[in-house]
Amino acid sequence: QVQLVQSGAEVKKPGASVKLSCKASGYTFSAYYMHWVRQAPGQDLEWMGIINPSSGSTTYAQKFQGRVTMTRDSSTGTVFMDLSSVKSDDTAVYYCARGEALIAAPASNFDYWGQGTLVTVSS
Amino acid sequence: DIQMTQSPSTLSASVGDRVTITCRASQSITTWLAWYQQKPGKAPKLLIYKTSILETGVPSRFSGSGSGTEFTLTISSLQPDDFATYFCQQYNGYPLTFGGGTKVEIK
Numbered sequence: 204q205v206q207l208v209q210s211g212a213e214v215k216k217p218g219a220s221v222k223l224s225c226k227a228s229g230y231t232f233s234a235y236y237m238h239w240v241r242q243a244p245g246q247d248l249e250w251m252g253i254i255n256p257s258s259g260s261t262t263y264a265q266k267f268q269g270r271v272t273m274t275r276d277s278s279t280g281t282v283f284m285d286l287s288s289v290k291s292d293d294t295a296v297y298y299c300a301r302g303e304a305l306i307a308a309p310a311s312n313f314d315y316w317g318q319g320t321l322v323t324v325s326s
Numbered sequence: 327d328i329q330m331t332q333s334p335s336t337l338s339a340s341v342g343d344r345v346t347i348t349c350r351a352s353q354s355i356t357t358w359l360a361w362y363q364q365k366p367g368k369a370p371k372l373l374i375y376k377t378s379i380l381e382t383g384v385p386s387r388f389s390g391s392g393s394g395t396e397f398t399l400t401i402s403s404l405q406p407d408d409f410a411t412y413f414c415q416q417y418n419g420y421p422l423t424f425g426g427g428t429k430v431e432i433k
Contacts, residue, residue, distance in 0.1 A: 238422070248370070248413060248424040264421040298369055310417045312360035314381065316369035 205229040207299050207317035214323045220287040223320050225299030232280035233257040236302035236309050239273065239284045242319075243295035253302065253309055254282055262309070289324045296321050328352050328416050332425035338433040345401040347428045349414035354394045358418040361390055361399045364427075365410045373412075374399065404430070 210224040225237070239251040252263035254273040261273045272285040282299060297320045300313035329352040339345050349359065357377040362370035372381045374390040377397060387402045401408055409432055414425040 247426050248415070250422040250424070262420060266421075300369075310358075310419055310422060312372060312375040312415060312417055313362075313370075314372050314375075316371075319369055 205301065205315045207301065207315055209297075209299060209317040209320045212321040212323070214325065215289050216326055217290050217324055219289055219324075220285060221289055221322055222283055222285045223297055223299075223322070224281050224283050225317050226279065226281045227301070228280060230301075233277060233305075235304050236311070237273075237275075237282045238300045238302050238313060239271075239297060240300055240313070241295040241297045243292065246295070249295075251284070251297075255305065255309070256282065257305055286322075289322070291324050294322060294324045327421055328355060328418065328423050330414055330416055330423050330425040332412075332414055332428050334428060335426065336429045336431060338431045339404050340433045341404055341406060343404045343433075345404050345408075345430060347399045347412055347414075347430075349392075349397045349399070349425050351395045351397075351416055351418075355416045355418035357393050358416060359390070359392070359397050360415045360417065361388075362413045362415065363408075363410045364413065370413060401430075 206228045208226045213221050215221050233256050238253045241249050254261045256275045275282045299317040301315040303311035331350045333348050359377045361374040364370040373384050378390045389400050411427045411429045413427050
């Protein structure tokens with residue numbers, strides 16, 4: 204069965220970087236896009252970007268351009284999301300979510316989600 | 327960016343009620359719309375994609391309709407497990423965007 208298992212909760216000080224991981228299993232890792240979505244307390248779900256696990260190519264939401272980097276390790280079936288210069292309003296639960304197969308359009312719905320990683324930014 | 331507006335933000339209903347949630351897009355998204363259910367402390371769960379296609383395993387009491395800019399999610403007979411928050415999401419183009427959510431509460 205498809206599973207996305209994310210790394211544990213993080214507490215960071217403002218200005219620091221945080222790197223989250225999402226390990227995929229139960230399907231061909233390189234065959235499906237992977238997205239990152241976050242949910243701040245009381246806020247809407249917010250799409251951050253997408254990575255093609257086969258090529259490593261990425262597209263980021265303009266809001267996060269310059270601060271976010273998504274990478275993958277195909278040997279372990281893991282994607283990573285690195286967010287730099289964090290501030291208090293980056294406090295949120297961060298989800299990885301599987302998108303469409305690479306043969307389809309990258310903009311898609313999300314059929315499987317990780318369990319979420321809480322990132323707390325506090326001085 | 328395409329703005330997604332859901333209504334109502336909160337809905338009080340009883341078991342057995344028919345429930346309808348609306349999602350409006352700020353521009354046409356044809357039928358590139360999905361619906362999710364989220365329970366407290368859990369990740370969203372995909373219910374419907376491409377406006378009206380039920381995800382495998384989702385009960386048939388859930389249905390979706392619409393096109394262009396106006397969409398609805400209907401629960402034909404609300405069950406105890408359905409009390410949750412529901413989100414719409416457009417995937418007509420980047421950035422992918424979500425509605426603000428509709429919380430379905432017990433009346």
